[in-house]
Amino acid sequence: MNYYADLNEDDRSALDGLKYRTEVYESGEEIVTRGDDPGDAFIVSSGWAARYIALEDGRSQILNFMLPGDVYDLQVFVSSGADHSVLALNQVTVMEIKRREILSIFEKKGRAGAAFWWCALQEEAILREQIVRNGRRSARERVAHLLLELHRRALISGEGAGDSFHMPVSQAMLADALGLSFVHINRVLRELEKAGAISRKKGWITLERREHLVELCDFRDDYLHLDANPRRLGFNF
Amino acid sequence: MNYYADLNEDDRSALDGLKYRTEVYESGEEIVTRGDDPGDAFIVSSGWAARYIALEDGRSQILNFMLPGDVYDLQVFVSSGADHSVLALNQVTVMEIKRREILSIFEKKGRAGAAFWWCALQEEAILREQIVRNGRRSARERVAHLLLELHRRALISGEGAGDSFHMPVSQAMLADALGLSFVHINRVLRELEKAGAISRKKGWITLERREHLVELCDFRDDYLHLDANPRRLGFNF
DNA sequence: CGTTAATTTGATCGAAATCAATCAGTGTGG
DNA sequence: CCACACTGATTGATTTCGATCAAATTAACG
Structure with a gap:
């Protein structure tokens, strides 16, 4: 560990x-x-x-x-x-x-216990952000925001490289996460792709224009508290 | 205490x-x-x-x-x-x-610490239910579900009596909780009132036909884990 | 290579948003 | 006590975003 x-x-x-x-x-x-x-x-x-x-x-x-x-x-x-x-x-x-x-x-x-506490805290922050995202954001904003969150977390977990990460999530799953229909998820993804903001290939997502996505949904880069609290548990196998 | x-x-x-x-x-x-x-x-x-x-x-x-x-x-x-x-x-x-x-x-x-733990657990359950409510329920279901939750919690907190409780929440606040516009919140409330499911008076809500509301949104009466875990903190002043 | 799951696209529908007033209650200062 | 302002509730007209329905196309896989 x-x-x-x-x-x-x-x-x-x-x-x-x-x-x-x-x-x-x-x-x-x-x-x-x-x-x-x-x-x-x-x-x-x-x-x-x-x-x-x-x-x-x-x-x-x-x-x-x-x-x-x-x-x-x-x-x-x-x-x-x-x-x-x-x-x-x-x-x-x-x-x-x-x-x-x-x-x-x-x-x-x-502080060993605090490492676990911090994990719980971060999880709650993610739940709160989920509520705001689904409650007060448009479909395009939701998709952009979730992609940015998952990208960030994928990098931290050691998966992913640069602007790309492997996202083993079907469009139907994205729909169930974002409170939308899978048909609409598909349209938004294609639109983002056509606009050159992202590209997709066999389960891999690349954020071609990350800044554009950030601006699109006003993503707050710090909401996971990652910089402030380097107490995360990490695992290599 | x-x-x-x-x-x-x-x-x-x-x-x-x-x-x-x-x-x-x-x-x-x-x-x-x-x-x-x-x-x-x-x-x-x-x-x-x-x-x-x-x-x-x-x-x-x-x-x-x-x-x-x-x-x-x-x-x-x-x-x-x-x-x-x-x-x-x-x-x-x-x-x-x-x-x-x-x-x-x-x-x-x-077990004194456990009482606090349990409060945190319950809070998380409420957040989770909020995500499902706003993500996968219609406007009418959301309103009914939230009213049932608040009624339940008002009773537990010692406020409210029977099917009535004081709800110091403007329609605009309800809208911000449920991810809807306040205009639509108003229409849904009026509709529920016209249907005889609820009545309103100076910040007080009465659930005239609670079973009807429960059926409307498939409210799970146990989701707050209240029966299973009687470790709630209570305060009288 | 056939079968099933996932993605894509088009056409239509509908729930809720938005825009726009009106109305009711509550102060509040003259 | 009344005119005025302000906040919250209500109602109507119109628009829009995303859902739903339906079908085709592609990808995954034993």
Whole structure:
């Protein structure tokens, strides 16, 4: 395990000492199903997943995407059944960690626990941004904003290179994330492509004119608090 | 301070021993302004507030409403400037608690800390439901669903009586919460009223036919996890 | 290479936005 | 006590963005 940090030696060894079980899920598998009481927290170590809630009539809404390095369900302390599901978007490897293990990190002094806290904080910031994006932005703004967010996060997670990143997300999934129809998602993507703002190839997205996208949706580059808080957990395998 | 709980005597006295400062905000005042590093966590003890994010062009989105008993910013451990603001919707009294105090609760053994954890969990559930509501529901469903949520929460917070509750929220605010125009909010409210589902009077809402509303938006009565987790903090003044 | 899933495109429809007034309540200062 | 201003609610007319319906085209894959 490796990490960026203002962590000291003790903190690092506390994290390195975490016991975990590695689990692999194939594309389309459910990592967590609504109603489960998963019992464990987990950290995505490779692949992408999506947290979503399905309504009874077939509509469904993606809450957010999970990329390598993202932590799930720190609320294990008090949880009582997930109110949403988690779906693997491609082959996903996760580190599953028992409640007890997480608790032990928090009980120790030092900043190791803070690294987890910070992950939870960032996740909440992403949820808040999702609310604003879907609530008060036009379709074109939503798409541009989400692409910029995912690009940023893909870079941080070690995937992606420069202005390109692999995005294993179908247009129907994008639609469920952005509260739009997949037909309209397609039109917006094509329009952005025709305008030279992006290009697409076999699941890879390239932001050809990033500044244009940023201007289009007034993307605030700092909203993930990434610069201010270098306490992110990172993993190399 | 009083609370529902599976807390023991030690837990209760730990909570009772919390030092706090009481602060009063008038309707329209900002309790927290974006960019602030508030330093303290706080608990609403009376009145309603709204957490929101404003875009530069005047659009704004309410993230959620805060009612008495709701806790704000347990992430004080690692925070670095709020990414959103909090607005008082009527006269609001809050208990402001220093970081150090909150930390001391968590460091003690026992379930007192879990009570705070649970508040954070519930808040996240509300944010998630907000995403689904605004992303995948029609205007009528959104209004019905939000009214049901607020009614439920008003009852729990000790306000409201039976099917009625005081809702100090203008139609423009509802619009900013639900991602709609205030004109359309007005039409939907009138329609629900004409249909006999609700009635309104000087800021009070009565759910005349609650079952009808529930059916209309398929409201899941349990989504706040209230029954499963009676660890909510409560306050009487 | 056939079969299914994902993308693309066109045509039409509709829910909600926008534009534009009016009306009701509430101060508030003369 | 009244004229005025201001905020919030209401209603109507028109427009628009995105949904829906339908079909074709391409990509993925056993």
